[in-house]
Amino acid sequence: MDVRYMYLLVMIVVSIPLLKPMGLPLGTISVETTRMYQYIDKLPSRSIIVMIADQSPAAAAECQPAMVANIQHAVNKGHRVLFYASRTDAVPFIDDAMKVVLGATSDHPNYGKLYVNLGYIPEGELGLKGLAADVFFTGRDAYGKDLRAMEFFRDLPKKDASDWGLIIYYGASSVDWVVRQITDVYGCKTAGGVAAVLVTRMYPYYPHSIIGFQTGLRGAAEYEVLVKRPGEAAAGMDAQSLSHLAIVIMIIVGNIGYYASRRKPSGGG
């Protein structure tokens, strides 16, 4: 079959539910998402949740709704949130998420008290290692304000990652380095709002180091349901359902065709 027919089919199947939502029920919420929700729910008030934005604009479609839902949950529970980006193109996504939930970024009255955005910290794992060892690693936040002057950091006993309640990774690359530098060294558990492709990499660390995670768009939709804030993820579930079904049907048709062509006798000479 010409591959372009397949592309056309996928395009139609993804477009229709986005233009005209079907309202398919989400179904059972997964254990991984539930565990993550319960962990954040049970953290003592004013616990520090660190959110690592590692999503590229490509992965943002899956990770951004998860980030928004998690921020909403943290706001509801009165937790403190420390943001930083481990890649340059993830920096605006922190601002976007803050604007969606809080309505403002550095101008918010609780900025510096409950929310701090450190901006971009380079060198991935090494950058996180430095931040974990010293919470004033960057000196200033993403907007140039002095961290030591902020109320957010005033009552921290050790000023390192052992003061953190949870660290959440958003992205599509890998989560091993977060577990290696934070959970293994300081004991702070890891969670994730990751692209679906990364999920197989999460399971080896689950549930001891990674207490729970949101699996791609579905996980984000589940978390939105749990915090009662339906958003972009819930809206995309119809398209995901139909596209998965379409691919499965194509696979089945392909196999039927394959076996039919094997059984056909070859032409006589």
Place this chain on the structure above:
Amino acid sequence: MSLVVKRYIPHAVLVATAFFLAGDTLLLEKTYNDLATSGVKAISIIGSFAVLISITMLSRLHVRRIQRRRTVIESSVLLVCMWATMIWGLFRFAVQGVSPLKEFAVQQVFSGIVSPGDATIYSILAFFIAAAAYRAFRARSIEATILLGSGVIVMLGKAPIGEMIWGYFPVLTTWLTDVPNTAGVRTLILSGIIAVTALYVRIILGYERGWMGRGD
């Protein structure tokens, strides 16, 4: 350049840094750990200059294209426009103290060009996955049939429609991801780490010099 500068000094720096940072992960002593944190800060600062290297290389590439008068120069023109936006953003930050996060032109370039462009190419994967799955998921052998079956179960288990078709799809998906998948991925991770350890021993002992630009 002499052998000392080209080979021995980089090698010595690598060995010293490797053991120093490995020691910081494994050992506890305040002075040592503080020194290592300072070292990590220095590496972080040096790492951020890698952005400058990218800009320089990109600019050099396009200047050469324009000099050679290649026919397709739209991307070079777009780059020049982005240079202008970047310089404007730097000016606004350095002189007027406006963060690039709040500078309209810079944000528009990101949200209007860069972000949709990245998302568009990523979305091509949806079509490619469909084509690859159609081609590759054939029940030619026992292993291929197992791959086909587990692929179908996980795809339907992860989509809400799967639970509507058959309530056990999510249950089977959970088992597949928790048990065989986890076992396989753990194996891959462990064997990869052990192989990387051996690679770094070869590098530390000086038997692997590809990273310096000369093979063994």
Place this chain on the structure above:
Amino acid sequence: MHITNVSELSVRTGYNGATIMFVVSLAIVSLGIYLTMRGVLKPKIRRLAGIDALDEMIGRATELGRPVHYTVGLGGIGNEQVIAGLSIARYVARKCAELGVRFLFTFAAPSVQPIATDLIKQAYVEAGKADTFNPDNVMWLSDRQFAFATGVMGLCLRENVAANMLLGYFAAESLIFAEAGYRVGAMQIAGTTNSYQIPFFVVTCDYTLISEELITAGAYMSGEPRQQGSILGQDYVRLIGLALMGVGAILYGVGIKTLTTWLAL
């Protein structure tokens, strides 16, 4: 300069086992290299089908008169997959130079540029074809993931490559590379340690190097005792790890947690 108070130096809590394994791993791999170089041990390495097929792929490119494309993906020079990819690239570049096949090398991180150019030029010199080396064939396309992917896709389609070698660090764009190679009918080999990209390569490429096979491929190909000794050493480390896992699981299962507790100290 005062670096540390040796008297106050101690192992971090929970890192006893890690420290011991770190020292033991280094020692065993070094011992494996030493004993193999001395001729005491003669390791037999199993064949890697993908690496053995490299010559076939280059030969096919020669017959078709089409170029060979090689990429180490997104990582910088500090990434072990890129280092492993570069060591294989040197071999492929030398073969291409000997056979007069155009060798196109692409990468995403600028830090790879000087290393790759030097390495490939050296390969051409070793093949006795220094005059045919063209630095324009060592191409930095972009450090942005999907800009790099579109660049590679366009290159494969424009140049109609006969062999597509994807050996290095790849993330979500891996399928884009593989599909582009498939579209032009190229023979493909891929390898990465990113476990979640391996399935994409397995279903689209002719040969796949899975995880450690990529890292050890350079050592496998060189055939040198010191390289093969490191493969032997890593296998012994793996055996120790397996033994610890097996014994630990059995002891834990019968309720004896001494080993687990001690390793976690």
